[in-house]
Amino acid sequence: MAPLPTIEPVGLAAATLAVTVVLGTLSIITFALRIYVRASIKALALDDYLMAIGLLFFVACCTFTSMDVYSGLGHHDAAFATGFSKSDSYVLTVSAAKWLVFFQITYAWSLPFIKSSICWALLRFTTARRYVYSLWAVMIFSVGITFVGFVAVMVNCTPFAASWDPSLRAPVGTGHCDASGRISQISYVISAISVITDWACAIIPAFVIWGLKMSKNLKITLMFILALGALASISTIVRLPYLQFYNIPTDYYYNVCNIVIWSIVECGVGIIAGSLPSLRPLLKKIPIFGSKKSYAYRSGSNDTPKQIKMQNLVNPGGRSLASCRGGAEESKWERIDDNSSQQYIIMKNTQVDVEYGLSK
Structure with missing residues (x-):
């Protein structure tokens, strides 16, 4: 043919x-x-x-x-x-x-x-x-x-x-x-x-x-x-x-x-x-298309201090209270993923109280 x-x-x-x-x-x-x-x-x-x-x-x-x-x-x-x-x-x-x-x-x-x-x-x-x-x-x-x-x-x-x-x-x-x-x-x-x-x-x-x-x-x-x-x-x-x-x-x-x-x-x-x-x-691995963070992006200002300040309060009983507060009181993070259309907002307020005193 x-x-x-x-x-x-x-x-x-x-x-x-x-x-x-x-x-x-x-x-x-x-x-x-x-x-x-x-x-x-x-x-x-x-x-x-x-x-x-x-x-x-x-x-x-x-x-x-x-x-x-x-x-x-x-x-x-x-x-x-x-x-x-x-x-x-x-x-x-x-x-x-x-x-x-x-x-x-x-x-x-x-x-x-x-x-x-x-x-x-x-x-x-x-x-x-x-x-x-x-x-x-x-x-x-x-x-x-x-x-x-x-x-x-x-x-x-x-x-x-x-x-x-x-x-x-x-x-x-x-x-x-x-x-x-x-x-x-x-x-x-x-x-x-x-x-x-x-x-x-x-x-x-x-x-x-x-x-x-x-x-x-x-x-x-x-x-x-x-x-x-x-x-x-x-x-x-x-x-x-x-x-x-x-x-x-x-x-x-x-x-x-x-x-x-x-x-x-x-x-x-x-x-x-x-x-x-x-x-x-x-x-996102290419600089012009994304940040180094995989799926999390921070909105607002960054209020986290570079150094954490300890404050000592001495009371008459001889006991001291050390208070440590890290990060902003309300830090918002936004998560975008392919599985859901929901916006997940993570709010974290961390405070560590350390109490010490003389042993009796």
């Missing part, structure tokens, strides 16, 4: 392949470190499993994208004909369409699991109704629009394979596809809702973290990491103008490639930004 024809990725196709490989690799590495850290402290939770499912869909998404760039994604129409026979050109067109459909499905299902993982993790750190309701709304809307989009893609053509193989459609075949542009319309609705949910996943964590009782440096570090999620939100907005090309056949695979590359950025950055906060035990 002769090997299938391929097109060497250049220009936009090569850039898409590079972004896909880099973000796919970084996502896998970051998530693997996340699982290592969480498992080592026995803190694996639902948000880890949700992110694992999202990563699986994203890896499949990256695989289909990589295969698609060798089938014509990111290339102008002329690339399908130059140097290829008519039959090879047809095979390339069918392959490009098939991998694009599979990309759309896996991308669509990757997003809700990524967002739900981030939202579920945040639910452990807040009980404020305004945040709880908002986070649940993000999860519900994300799953809802994904399901709608998935159904729309699956029923757009009958049989389903007619979505990429024109030989199955009339008049050659007996199949057919919806020509009303419904997919494009649904894409706009889904993208609009995705913009809202993406920005919610980027903004809500900042408010939740800022309200927690932890050191200011730790807050800034975590907010900086989660701010990467804003890049995912920006990618959704950048992608919007390109949705029109779903209905424009000229240079279809070149123009649609812009949608693909920004979709890869959205998912990849989402996984990385959602996993980095869990790497705190590793990142």
Whole structure:
């Protein structure tokens, strides 16, 4: 059997392949470190499993994208004909369409699991109704629009394979596809809702973290990491103008490639930004990311004296009382750990009384 024809990725196709490989690799590495850290402290939770499912869909998404760039994604129409026979050109067109459909499905299902993982993790750190309701709304809307989009893609053509193989459609075949542009319309609705949910996943964590009782440096570090999620939100907005090309056949695979590359950025950055906060035990070893104290951070001023002063009180009975007070009367320590959203405040007031006298 002769090997299938391929097109060497250049220009936009090569850039898409590079972004896909880099973000796919970084996502896998970051998530693997996340699982290592969480498992080592026995803190694996639902948000880890949700992110694992999202990563699986994203890896499949990256695989289909990589295969698609060798089938014509990111290339102008002329690339399908130059140097290829008519039959090879047809095979390339069918392959490009098939991998694009599979990309759309896996991308669509990757997003809700990524967002739900981030939202579920945040639910452990807040009980404020305004945040709880908002986070649940993000999860519900994300799953809802994904399901709608998935159904729309699956029923757009009958049989389903007619979505990429024109030989199955009339008049050659007996199949057919919806020509009303419904997919494009649904894409706009889904993208609009995705913009809202993406920005919610980027903004809500900042408010939740800022309200927690932890050191200011730790807050800034975590907010900086989660701010990467804003890049995912920006990618959704950048992608919007390109949705029109779903209905424009000229240079279809070149123009649609812009949608693909920004979709890869959205998912990849989402996984990385959602996993980095869990790497705190590793990142804290780097000076700019954390202090030398593992999980305890002191708030307020340090009132502990460098020297402990002993005060002697002599009473008429010949007995002396030595009083030693160490540290501030109220020292507050804040503990942040992955197992709980509670803030543990340790208040310690230590006083040692030493009483001595002449033996009788």
